[in-house]
Amino acid sequence: MPELPEVVTVKNFLKTAVEGRKIEHVQVNYSKMMSALLKNSLTGQYIHTISSKGKYIIFHLDDFDLISHLRMEGKYYIPKSKEINKHDHVIFYFKDFQLRYNDTRKFGTFELKYKKDTYTTKPLSLLADEPFDIDPNTFYQALHKSNRKIKTLLLDQTIISGIGNIYANEILFLSKINPNRLGNQIKKGESSKIIKHSIKVLNEAIMQGGTTLHTFTNNGEVGYFAQSLLVHGKALKPCPICGTKIIKEKINGRMSYYCPVCQKE
DNA sequence: AACGAAACCTGCGCGC
DNA sequence: TGCGCGCAGGTTTCGT
Numbered sequence: 001m002p003e004l005p006e007v008v009t010v011k012n013f014l015k016t017a018v019e020g021r022k023i024e025h026v027q028v029n030y031s032k033m034m035s036a037l038l039k040n041s042l043t044g045q046y047i048h049t050i051s052s053k054g055k056y057i058i059f060h061l062d063d064f065d066l067i068s069h070l071r072m073e074g075k076y077y078i079p080k081s082k083e084i085n086k087h088d089h090v091i092f093y094f095k096d097f098q099l100r101y102n103d104t105r106k107f108g109t110f111e112l113k114y115k116k117d118t119y120t121t122k123p124l125s126l127l128a129d130e131p132f133d134i135d136p137n138t139f140y141q142a143l144h145k146s147n148r149k150i151k152t153l154l155l156d157q158t159i160i161s162g163i164g165n166i167y168a169n170e171i172l173f174l175s176k177i178n179p180n181r182l183g184n185q186i187k188k189g190e191s192s193k194i195i196k197h198s199i200k201v202l203n204e205a206i207m208q209g210g211t212t213l214h215t216f217t218n219n220g221e222v223g224y225f226a227q228s229l230l231v232h233g234k235a236l237k238p239c240p241i242c243g244t245k246i247i248k249e250k251i252n253g254r255m256s257y258y259c260p261v262c263q264k265e
Numbered sequence: 266a267a268c269g270a271a272a273c274c275t276g277c278g279c280g281c
Numbered sequence: 282t283g284c285g286c287g288c289a290g291g292t293t294t295c296g297t
Contacts, residue, residue: 002290002291003290003291006290032273055290055291069291069292070290070291071273071290071291071292072274072275072289072290072291072292073274073275073289073290087275103274104274104275104276105273105274105275105276105289106273106274106275107273107274107275107291107292108291109292123292146266146267147266147267148266148267148268152267152268155291157291157292164290164291165289165290165291166290167290210290211290252267252268252269253268253269253270254291255288255289
């Protein structure tokens with residue numbers, strides 16, 4: 001599922017739903033999802049605030065921080081009935097309602113940290129800044145010293161965080177940069193363009209509640225950014241700028257979509 | 266250092 | 282109707 005806009009959408013929902021609430025207890029239906037030790041540590045903890053960085057959601061508790069990553073299909077929702085749905089793997093019980101974690105592919109992860117370790121140990125210690133607050137020079141230097149493809153670099157969360165496959169395709173299109181170009185071929189001005197368009201695309205997607213392509217929902221609701229996508233998933237369709245057929249090509253195992261004319265090599 | 270492939274899982278759409 | 286294949290918003294690990 002989610003990239004930064006979807007994660008922010010989920011975070012905003014969680015803030016209104018469970019901030020200030022006390023976790024009475026937690027039920028785990030799929031043991032690989034959350035260890036018994038982790039589950040037991042959550043009992044009685046208050047959720048003070050919820051934040052996010054990149055694609056991670058962080059529940060700030062009394063004694064710990066709970067780090068949640070939704071990977072491809074993780075979602076949170078407040079059930080309207082007691083009926084357990086397929087793939088409800090973790091249930092957080094509050095005084096008068098439940099919060100469910102549902103994940104079709106079971107890829108999502110939970111990690112519990114003592115507060116002093118949250119940002120100094122993996123995974124968050126390795127995470128680069130988001131496009132909103134990344135230092136442009138640091139970003140340019142990271143690209144400049146690499147001979148990996150720019151598409152691959154945008155997906156590397158230790159270089160810039162929050163961008164996934166959909167938005168990487170959109171950002172490169174708006175920046176008029178071919179996904180196969182190497183990091184060390186990217187000019188300073190182009191690197192600035194990437195940051196500028198990243199901020200623009202991510203903000204617009206956040207305003208529309210994220211992108212729902214297959215199964216992403218937030219508390220059961222879809223996002224509407226899919227209608228704004230320019231190239232992602234548009235193989236053989238005309239480029240919205242020049243009309244050339246959009247190319248679909250696998251780069252480092254991920255499907256890339258781009259216009260061969262607007263995004264020259 | 267960097268790439269491809271596989272692994273972790275399930276479900277959907279497609280061609281036959 | 283069923284089967285096999287490829288594909289999906291992510292990340293880690295392993296072999297080359």
